[in-house]
Amino acid sequence: GSGAPAASSAASEPSAAVSQSVGADQNGVPAAITAAGGTEKLTTPVPQGVAAEYGPICKGSDLGIGKIDFKTDTIGWAQSEKEANPFRIASTKSQVDAAKAKGWKLLTTNAQSNVQQENSDIKGMIDKGAKAIIFSPINSTGLGDAISYAKEKKVAMIPVDRNITGVQGCETVGPQLGSDFVEQGRRAADAMIKATGGNAKLAILLGASGVNVTDDRTAGFLDQLKAKNATGIEVVFQQTADFTREKGKSVTETLLRAHPDVNAIYAENDEMGLGALAALDDAGKAGTDNVHIVSIDGTKGAVQAIVEGNFDAVIESNPAYGDSAQAALEAYVNGDGAPAVTITTDNQYDSSNAQQALDSGAAY
């Protein structure tokens, strides 16, 4: 729970951008949110660190979920992917730290990117007596089995980070807290346009294939280029680098041979961006004067790269849902309820605030 408050201080501009683009969207609601069943935007003033809230206010009692005594009952945290990259590490750490601070009993599992495993992890924790599950869904649709089991067992379900598709309002799961990946892509496009002045030969390092984060970040980025009519930015290359630094490096090396004229790279996560930077460095092309880099996540390494003049901008994808999710849970089961969908504020770093983010610890 350290990231969110710190981030919010620098959040006014980007959060405005969120509202703006939400307003600009066809239905007025981003795809991920529609999918999550949030239909109407709440007009109540949003708290710090929250970009927008949607849908009705959910209360656990609507699903017959009883009150939880957090001193004695346990709750569960189901992580979707290995705690291998900084995002996942921070994400789990945030849940664990928040629970520890409150003195809650938290079980944790990790599904290692396997959706069946996440289903059975969640059900396993329920069998073990967890009264509520906070979980990071592997994808937006594959957890129907675990969700219906939880419903049957009257266990509260709080999805974080990704939203669950195909549920309406609060009928199936409790309040959802998430980032808007499409929006992250759009903001990356904005940053890229700003960095390149609207003229560039651009390469995209895609995330792992078949993952909706990849799709959203690509779609948001390309849509925004179109929306902003940035015809000067020519996308000459799109290859997956699997969200890893190693692939980011080797794909960029090949890219530099096949397309020596590329002068901008959009990396869909920081790791790939840093891999690209390593390749550029070996080729003597590091630095934003040579090749512009914009990436998404907001890890320390990438923010440091801004400070060193190698990255132009980093769009944050805030993993720290510990405090907010646990607060939402408490409100959902014991209090007055929480909004069906909460989109958190994602920060954005460039040369103006990178050093500050490092100093304050906002970059994770």
Added chain:
Amino acid sequence: MTATAVEAPTLAVRALSKTFGGVRALDDVSIDLRPGSVHALVGENGAGKSTLIKVMTGVYPIDSGEVLYQGQATTFASPRAAQQAGIATIYQEVHLAPQLSVARNFFLGRELKRRGSLDLRRMNTEAAEGLERFGIAVDVRRPLGELGLGIQQMVAIARAVSTQARVVIMDEPTSSLEPREVERLLSVVGLLKESGVCVVYVSHKLDEVFSACDTITVLRDGKLVWTGPTAETNRRQLISRMLGRDAAELDEGRLTRLAGRPPVADAEPVLRAEHLSRRLVLDDVSLVVRPGEVVGLAGLLGSGRSETAKTIFGALPLDSGDISIDGRPLRRQSPASRIRSKIAFLPEDRKAEGIIPELSIRDNIGLAALPQLTRLGFVNRSKLDAIVKVFFDRLRIRAYGPSQKVSELSGGNQQKVLLARLLCLNPRVLLLDEPTRGIDVGAKAEVQGLIAELAEKGLAVVLISSELEEVVEGSDSVVVLRDGAQLGSLFGDDITEDAIMDMIADAADSEVAEATLEGQPAAEPEASR
């Protein structure tokens, strides 16, 4: 039905040729195989007998020439096609599916069914009956692989014979059988012949050929050198045709009788293997071998001869027993340590336990002697080549050179490669399990001669052979086994085939007697307890 020479051939080949790489394995061969007759194919190792069979039955494609089946030019696309057309073949050294039960093997490919499901009950009964015909009474539900090689061979034969085929081809069916089984097999061959089946019979054992076959074809270097009725030839002529040498020349080189050397009883034993026991396999077997002595192991299939040799060699763990060389006890039970103690072992199952098929003849021979040929971890190739050359020439291995792959050799030549592997170890004790299995008359004489020669040089030899004659003629003393237990020993002139068979038969009788005597009372107290 009676066989008459005028009957049309069931199966015939015309001008058949087959080349492997540079080697001409079959060269313009034409043969007629008639119904109701038994046709022998003989020839040296590597003469092309197996190749002929494989080309006829669709294993190898035909290079040139044709195969006529029931008067029609036929090309079998696969062994399956040949089998379905009514040609049952027992290929040389082909193991069935060792993990399946005997009965399932017996019916493999033509399973009996009841309501869509295998009729195991009937398969078991009928397989047991089918094997009875050959005097094999085993539990047909046991996995085949648990049985000795000889039994496996019998199952393969019984399986082929029971398919009601028009043609039955047997490639060295008796190589792992001992006399009693051979006799049974030959009587079945007789039955097949009477019922009009065309039988092709390949063997290196000329006695079998003369007693069972009507027609003989001799192959040499892939060419047909002679074919004719059995009555028109004799043993010596046949051998001279096979080897391509004069009959007179043959007489000089002939060496079959090995025994009759000066007694060696007074020398200190080299090998002492005493009270060898292994649960359910060996029961207190003892052997003592002196330098220059050949000790034969005799017994029926599965009597534990191979196991005795393997335990001495450390390849099969012992429950109890003492083995010593020159009075020094051997403790570590591993082949490697036995080889260091100068014991060498020739396994009976050359394919599974002997050759390394993908390696060259040179490497196969040098394998066991590597420690002596290695300096600083590197193999001294010139030394290796020199040693290999010695044995390659001495054993007359038939190949285009030591660099040929062993898998490309005929069975007999593979056997010689294995012998060479043992001999270059300079052993003091030789354990030979079926050393002449599947090798031709010429080579057999050579191998037998070699054994005698080695014994004369002071090696201690343990000889296992399913050919009783070989044991009788070659051994200075014989230990007779049955069911893993030692029945007794025979020495010198007492060693005769009859003596051995009598010993085994007596034991069988007394065992039956014991069982009937002890069986009843033994059960009583148990029940009352």
Added chain:
Amino acid sequence: MSAATTAAVTPEPGRSPEQPPSAWKARLGLTNGWAEWLRARGVYLALIVLVAYNALFTFNFLTLATIQLLFAQLPPVIIVSLGMALVIGTGGVDLSVGAIMAIASAVLARFVLAPGDGGLGASIGVAMLFAVVAGVLVGAFNGTVVAVARVQPIVATLGMLVAGRGIALVITGGALIELFVPFFKTVRLGKLLGVPYVMWVAAILAVAAAILVRRSAFGYRLLAIGGNRRASVLAGLPVQRTLITVYAISGGLAAVAGVIATARLRASDPSFTGLLIELTAITAVVVGGGALAGGQVRILGTVVGAVFIQLLETTLVSHNVPDSGARIVEALIIIAAIYVQRSRSTS
């Protein structure tokens, strides 16, 4: 050994009545004619075709820089494939090489990191040494499980594939660790005669492996065990020792690859270092003419196989083929490549 004595003892007897194939033909593997020869070496042909395609259709391909880049990317794959070739030669397989790369990388990181950052502050030389030792030990463990406990290699090393990466993550504490080691720059960019140092390392290891297989007693044993393990036991070969050594070598080579990969990335990334490299290496061995059943090792074929696969992937990336298409094309080309070189022993 002197050439004279070798020549003196190897004349072919030529006793066969047929004209035996000449010795040089046998030595070149030409006994079955040119068509077979080519077929058995289909991987060279496949590589030539791929290079020709690139020369014609890939922008900027035939340049020194491109070749140097390829040489910089290749060594980890080649080195891992060498070990894999030896293991496959014994009839086994080593799925844990990627995990061992990760372990080596993690050990390296723990050693070079300053004590303040939770490391030991060792010099890079010491760290690399221990990284390789760690790989050898893990390999030896695999070998022991295979040889002594007689677990089937694929499962034994599958267990290590799962556990090994976990161990690497435990060593680094889960995260990627950036390493600022000046020596890594030499590893990445240093060249001798225009060829990157790392490629020299790979080449030397390949030559060493070839000598090991063809000349040493160990090589003989390895092939014998792969050809017929039971017969090798009965021939008195030290089967267990040989197998353990082979897996240890494979582990050691994987560790060397792990060190190189770490230097390339300037970071230890235990989650992804060497991920799935085992499949690439197995493919390289098989495309290079090795048989999974064991009994033969083709070092040159393996190296060429590794080059082929790496170049194939690079080609697909250079041409910006979408992931879906790239996977399909890669699958088809690999099947085509092994079809071309299909070993004649199968017929």
Added chain:
Amino acid sequence: MTVDRDEVRAAADGSGVAAVAPDRGGRAADLLRTRNLTSIVSRNAAVVGLAVVVIVGIIVVPTFGSVDNFRNVALAASFIAIIAVGMTFVIINGGIDLSVGSTYALAVILSAMMSPYGSAVAVLVPLVVTAAVGLLQGLIIARLRLPAFIVTLAGLTGIRGLVFLITHEGNDVPQIPGFKVFEILGTGSFIGIGNPVWIAIVLFAIGWWVLNRTAFGQSVQAVGGNAQAAELMGLPVKRTTATVYVISGLCAGIAGVLTTALSGGGQEARIGDAYELQAIAAVVIGGTLLSGGVGSMVGTAAGIALLFVIQNLIVQGANLNSYVQQVVSGGFLLIVVILQATVSRRSGKAT
């Protein structure tokens, strides 16, 4: 090593054919009895292991023994269990199928894609396609005699590529529009146990029957033991080999359809990643030899159960972070296979 259970039982009863050579007396009978006993233990090492782990689990981890938990473990295991049925055939036949994870994903995606056209289409199209994919690989392996490992490795890559292709690089996550009847296959249950579990049980029974009670099953085993010998014995080696890959593809397809039916929604295109390794591990833990010829369906069932019970115990019993979990499950796998190998060697044929 594959004497059937009932055959063994019959032998123990003394029913059936005269068991022992009359002239070999009691020794052979002894021998038969002991071999059967030890081979029962060795062949069922996985079953024994499973029993031990379950009993220890129930005692040590209180929540592990609940009915709900067992029900959930069974449901979670059922998908890979179904894949493992096909894998058992392939491995006994002497091959391996690395493509099942991708084939499974293909079925998952196709089933959701086809669901707008009705339940029958959503079930049948994926099955036909996955059977065809299996057939294609089987034919390449059997006819062109290319190594199964590489062919199915290419299958793993290529089929995943196909999945990405039909989902536009994974951008599409096809959904089931509304409720479709076939979802019952996944979500329904009978006497409290989920339908996928029942389907898995039925497939195991059929698999056992085919393997041990049909001529095809005999061929599969004989070809796996020694393909060359099987060829010479006149068995349809190529047809058998191609067929096992069809079975494997089909099983992966069934598992995929059930997954879609259970989730009621679409899945991402990367689903099923590394499932092949789990299936192979289960088969091998079950005592099936990768060298072919020897194996059992019961063993595979126990192997799958063991894998999932261990995984569940890790969740239920300890609160480990993800990489320690990995070390524990890899270590467990190693321990199980080492024990398995040791037990079967002790009691099986001594080498």
